[in-house]
Amino acid sequence: MTRTMKILIAFLAAFGLIAAACGSSTAGSDDEGTDGAVASDDAGSETESDDAMEEGSDVKAAFVMVAPVGDAGWNFMHDKGRIGAEAATGVETAFVEAIPEGGAEFDNAVQQFIDDGFNVIFTTSFGYMDATERFAAENPDVVFEHISGFKQNDTNFGNTFGRMYQPRYIAGMAAGAATESNKIGYVGAFPIPEVIRGINAFALGVAATNPDATVEVVWTSTWFDPTVEGNSAQALIDAGADVLTMHQDSTATGQAITDAGGTFIGYHSDMSEQVGAYLTAPVWNWTPRYSEVIESVKAGNYQPGSYWGGMADGVVDITIPDSSPVAADMQKVKDDIISGDFDVFDTGDVVDQDGNVIISNGVVQTELTDPFDPSRVVAAEGDALNDGVLLTMSFFVENVVGSPAG
């Protein structure tokens, strides 16, 4: 191979990499046209910092996102939370999107933020956990808040998540009332406790309004692949489901059920603009929690911890659809969850697919272990229900059809 050829190839390869990089970092929150819910969105913020609204504050908050924010899903809601927190706290914020988990891109992005003087960094994907922990140890002056993980330290590294199972239960109530075939489809990403917990809460909600209905689960083995998601939704429709919901990042499930003339219950964000068959959706609202963390850093009293906020904290929510025949019941459950009079898994019997009573009125009936570490007991027989049981949930309740093992 001649020298010229080598140079040409190197040039082409470099060009390819640059283009790939452009694709992943050229941000711009250009969703105004696609989602009416983002009225306050500020286009073109990219990785550039927005102007600080409050002069004199030296707190700057940065966000690292795993996928493009324009996907109406997980990352889209984090970006809404960022924009909301910026408005609420007046601090300067910035974000980078489409940063892979476990790669050098993450390290580069975080280091750049630190070099640019950002002193609160939110890392919003589970797979960022270990790298965030490392950065926290190396940069004691910067606060790191990791979303959806479980690690923390004593000074500058905490984690945050939301009790999405609460609005999932209410969504299940709506689904149970809406189904005519008594078959509800659930397109799930991976059989992990977070997803299983959501399916169980949803199924308990279904049982509350329709004891005859079942919730049929199909696993896609991907968070985001509209083709597979749509295909899985179609499989459920063919199997007789007339109401679908999902734990995925695209709206493909909603498109499929719209085409089939059924009912869709979304997830992440209000998808009424994109999906014709939309009824309601359990949604994320990160603004209050992000604002709280930023305010604590401003005040100099940030305390790391494992924050798991629920509907009472406003981190998760659901809109009650007026058209649902059980709207009043849903509203009552919503009020009771917010007031603390009701929570999903501590009322009545929680029975698994084999008919075993796992939890009865908030008391664990059988020894439960951590699926990732079977030697670790999270609750013994007779123990009161605790968050550990919810965080390691690996069984399906009785009205779910499918395998919790994937």
Added chain:
Amino acid sequence: MNEVTIVGLLVDVIAFGVLLYLAALGELVAEKAGVLNLGVEGMMAIGGVAAFWSGVQFGSPLVGLIVAGIAAGLLALVHALVAVVLGADQVVSGLALTIFGLGLSAFLGKEYVSLPPVEQFGTLPLGSLRELRIIGPILFDQPWVAWLAAALGFLTWFVLERTRVGLGLRAVGENAATADAAGQSVTVTRVAAVVVGGVLAGFSGAFLVLNLAKGWTEGVTAGRGWIAVALVIFGAWRPGRTAIGALLFGGLLALEPRLQTFGVEVSPILVSMLPYAITIGVLVVFSIQSRHRPSAAPAAIGRAYRREER
């Protein structure tokens, strides 16, 4: 499992088969001329974003198909220039094309993410044939691109096996120096084959985005271009056998969610791995066979041709 679910499965098998077949057919043409193009994934992505753009602009799937073919064909031309005209390493150039295509499509498609679907490829006006039980939905209610794929498969076989053009193309892929000596322009043949391959990959991307994913998103191809590359090997560089392979691999893609609704306790992750596992198996069988008889692969594949080095 009942008639509805089985018909639903077979409809999906054909759809995924068509998706893979279009891309694999293009790769087959390029490889038959002796050019390995690992940029299928990138060309599909470019075709997909071009089709969606076209759908938003013009609302016509036919225009979308043409625009997707042109866009992916132009991208393939880059590979042709680098790997054929300049004689650079085909593997490196092809991989760069995939990275470049995925990045460029993500960049160009930024504002199309999460937009509602544009018009899909429709069905042919086959009247009462479409109403036939079982056969109707599986065969006659398919989008016309499925019929186009079948026609292109036949056309590819005919041109390769029954025409002088095809003979010349195969000669270039088997022994470029001999073909050159016989008066066949190696460069022109190879560039044309690579561009045709790109156009077909673009068609595949258009079908993926308009009919299967029903929308544009970054990374919509999700590795399916690589399955198409594997499919060419599985099909032993023959259009007919590749069609069977496309239905088999497409069937595996379609089965992944469906098996679960049938109550079959097989890990979906295992099923999604199968196309690659089968390809590895086929490679092993081929390499054992090739000890006794000539390999099915074009002899000159992956090798740049320069007359002065003959």
